Amino acid sequence: MIRRGTPSVRSTPAVARLHRARWLTTLLFAATTAACLVVLAAVAVHTDAQSRTHRVDDDVTHRADGLARTIYYDDQGRLRLDGMTDDILADGADALGVGQAQAQAQAQAQPQAQPGQTGAPAPAVRYAKPSNAALPNQSGLNDIWQTLQHDQETVLVTAPDGDGTRYRWAATPIFQGDKIDAAVLVGSDPARSQADHRKLTEWLAAGCAALVLVAAAVGHLLSGRSMRPALRGLEQQEQFLAEAAHELRTPLTALRLVVENGGSAEGGAPAALDEAVRRVDRLGRLVTGLLARARIEAGVQEVEHTPLRLDQLVEQTVAELPDPTGITVDTEPVVVDGDPELLSQAVRNLVENALRHGGGTPVEVAVTAAGVTVRDHGPGVPAEDRERIFERQVTGAGSSGTGTGLAIARWVAELHGGIAQLTDAPGGGALAELLLPPRSSG
Numbered sequence: 452m453i454r455r456g457t458p459s460v461r462s463t464p465a466v467a468r469l470h471r472a473r474w475l476t477t478l479l480f481a482a483t484t485a486a487c488l489v490v491l492a493a494v495a496v497h498t499d500a501q502s503r504t505h506r507v508d509d510d511v512t513h514r515a516d517g518l519a520r521t522i523y524y525d526d527q528g529r530l531r532l533d534g535m536t537d538d539i540l541a542d543g544a545d546a547l548g549v550g551q552a553q554a555q556a557q558a559q560a561q562p563q564a565q566p567g568q569t570g571a572p573a574p575a576v577r578y579a580k581p582s583n584a585a586l587p588n589q590s591g592l593n594d595i596w597q598t599l600q601h602d603q604e605t606v607l608v609t610a611p612d613g614d615g616t617r618y619r620w621a622a623t624p625i626f627q628g629d630k631i632d633a634a635v636l637v638g639s640d641p642a643r644s645q646a647d648h649r650k651l652t653e654w655l656a657a658g659c660a661a662l663v664l665v666a667a668a669v670g671h672l673l674s675g676r677s678m679r680p681a682l683r684g685l686e687q688q689e690q691f692l693a694e695a696a697h698e699l700r701t702p703l704t705a706l707r708l709v710v711e712n713g714g715s716a717e718g719g720a721p722a723a724l725d726e727a728v729r730r731v732d733r734l735g736r737l738v739t740g741l742l743a744r745a746r747i748e749a750g751v752q753e754v755e756h757t758p759l760r761l762d763q764l765v766e767q768t769v770a771e772l773p774d775p776t777g778i779t780v781d782t783e784p785v786v787v788d789g790d791p792e793l794l795s796q797a798v799r800n801l802v803e804n805a806l807r808h809g810g811g812t813p814v815e816v817a818v819t820a821a822g823v824t825v826r827d828h829g830p831g832v833p834a835e836d837r838e839r840i841f842e843r844q845v846t847g848a849g850s851s852g853t854g855t856g857l858a859i860a861r862w863v864a865e866l867h868g869g870i871a872q873l874t875d876a877p878g879g880g881a882l883a884e885l886l887l888p889p890r891s892s893g
Contacts (some may be wrong), residue, residue, distance in 0.1 A: 469681055473674045480670030481663055488659040496652050503644045508607055511621035514540045514547075515637040516605060519623040522549070522635065530625075530633055532578050546585040546618060546638035550574030550592060552631075574634065584613035586636060587620065599624050599634055616640060691745050699734070705773040706730040730771075739792065747866070754866050756788040758890065762818045764791055768798045769816060777811075778802065782818035788890050789867045797863035797871070800856035801825040801883045812880065822869060822886040826876045837873045860885060 518541060521534035530551055541547055553575050574596050579586050587595065591610040598606045605623045612618050618638035625633040709726045747754060762782035769775050787794075798816075802825055805814045809827025817824045832840065841861045860883075861871040869887040876882035 465685060466682070469678055469685075473671070473678055476674040477667055477671040480674070481667035484666035484670075485659070485663045488662055492655045492659050495655060496648075499651055500648055503641075503648055507619050507639050507641055507644060508621070511544075511619060511637045511639050512605055512607065512623075514544055515621040515623040515635050518547070518637065519625055519635045522625055522633070524627060528627070530577065535635070536578070541580065544580070544637050545640045546612060546636075547578070547580040548576055548583075548586040548636045548638075549578040549633060550596065550636065551577045551633040577633070585638070586612060587618075588613055595620065595622050595636070596634065598622075599631055603631070612638065616642075699738075702730060702734045702771075705771070706734065708773060754790050754793070756790065756867070758786055758788055759791050759794075761785040761787045761789075761794070761823070761887070764795055765798050765816060765818050765823055768795045769802060772799070772802065778806075778814045778816060780816045780818075783820070785818055785820055786890055787867075787887050789887065790863075793863045793866065797860040797885055798823055798825075800860045801871075801885060804856055805829075805881070805883065809880065820889065822884060824885075825883040826880055828876075828878075828880040831875055831879065831881045832873055840873070841871065857883075 518535050518538055521538050523531050523534065525531050530549075532549060535541060535549070551574055574592060576583055576586060576592070586592065587610045595606070595608055595610065598608065599622055603624065605621060608620050608622070609617055610620055619641055620636055620638045623635045624631040625635065627633075706727060709723055709730055712723070762785050765782060766780055769778055769780055772778070801823070802814060802816060805825050805827040809829035812828035815826045817826075841857050857871070857873075864871040864885055864887070867887055869885065871883070871885050874882050874884070
């Protein structure tokens with residue numbers, strides 16, 4: 452088969468539609484990927500935010516509950532904090548404080564703050580770390596105290612410290628009898644966690660953007676690969692049309708000459724009519740061969756190898772040329788396995804190429820056990836062009852008029868397990884060879 456790489460089909464409306472479909476497929480693939488990544492990123496951001504909030508809440512609650520258990524009342528009913536200040540839970544707290552009901556605090560002669568301006572009296576600060584400014588202001592303490600009195604258990608609130616920084620606070624009540632007499636407050640600054648959360652969000656956004664670009668590139672590559680068969684089909688269609696025009700031009704020209712010269716030819720109209728019928732029959736076989744070649748290239752039909760006399764096929768092919776003048780044929784009986792129509796096309800293309808580019812010199816056709824050779828006495832073909840002219844869609848010295856003749860000859864040779872090549876003929880000129888393998892004995 453003729454080797455093909457990536458299809459390079461000239462721009463046509465059909466090709467343009469395929470390219471638009473490819474870009475649309477890429478866009479849809481990228482958009483779908485982006486939508487999925489946005490949903491996943493949103494879920495991840497939401498989950499991370501909740502996780503960080505729960506982690507902060509769990510930390511301050513654990514510290515507040517643990518430190519509350521270290522506080523006790525002595526025999527005189529005084530609140531003792533010495534166990535709390537030595538506890539490891541107090542060391543890691545961002546802010547820590549103990550508030551006590553105003554009446555009890557005043558009774559112990561250690562008031563640290565004034566009552567709030569509204570509601571029930573706010574607790575007095577008995578202990579603060581690192582300073583009183585680290586705790587909520589008096590209004591905030593009053594609100595926390597009121598919530599504790601209502602819930603009668605550890606509460607979680609968000610309130611600013613004395614500097615206005617919003618902290619997450621856990622307040623655990625300390626009971627004296629059946630009443631809440633004091634409370635332990637542990638606060639945590641969520642700024643670090645929020646900064647990490649923002650960093651995660653930025654990384655997710657950048658990662659999603661990068662993944663969308665990668666997905667678009669991969670989608671574009673995959674859509675291009677998936678469209679290669681369609682582009683190759685368009686290429687084969689254009690090649691088939693060019694080859695059909697190339698193959699049909701010669702017999703149609705010959706048929707026209709027969710019809711035009713029928714009245715003046717020897718034997719008159721009856722002889723011309725018989726010749727026209729033979730030409731039409733030959734044209735029909737040629738069309739059948741073209742269709743067979745198209746099906747073979749499309750992969751829907753295999754080459755049918757049948758025993759045939761190569762010498763007779765070559766003689767008949769040369770005889771059917773419009774003007775075989777100047778062509779000599781030297782044959783010996785040779786039997787090969789092959790497709791007669793395809794081999795006939797290959798031989799005809801080699802001979803026509805020699806006639807067209809041999810400069811009007813005689814053309815010598817020979818059939819041997821190795822295959823068919825066609826020689827002209829023209830200027831020859833430069834060594835650097837001898838492979839290039841066998842490529843399809845190539846025009847120039849040594850190639851057929853449409854750039855397909857020699858390519859078809861090589862394709863036919865490879866289908867039959869042989870080769871087609873062009874070399875220098877002894878004494879000058881070009882020597883085209885269609886070399887076929889010997890017929891198998893089986």
